Amino acid sequence: MARKVCKKCKIFVEKDKCSICGGNQFNDSWKGRITILNFEKSEIAGKMGITVNGEYVLKI
Numbered sequence: 001m002a003r004k005v006c007k008k009c010k011i012f013v014e015k016d017k018c019s020i021c022g023g024n025q026f027n028d029s030w031k032g033r034i035t036i037l038n039f040e041k042s043e044i045a046g047k048m049g050i051t052v053n054g055e056y057v058l059k060i
């Protein structure tokens with residue numbers, strides 16, 4: 001089963017709601033993934049507007 005991703009935050013969601021925005025709009029069609037361990041020091045996180053550490057997809 002494909003893992004689902006929040007359409008808005010692009011973070012992987014394990015439960016029924018997104019841990020960041022609380023939304024339930026998911027997508028299971030995505031490409032590439034990245035784990036952000038320290039968003040404050042990550043250039044990619046800055047570009048993507050990520051403000052919470054976690055596992056994200058690059059493209060939905």
Ligand SMILES: [Zn+2]
Pocket residue numbers: 006007008009010018019020021022023
């Ligand atoms: Zn979200």
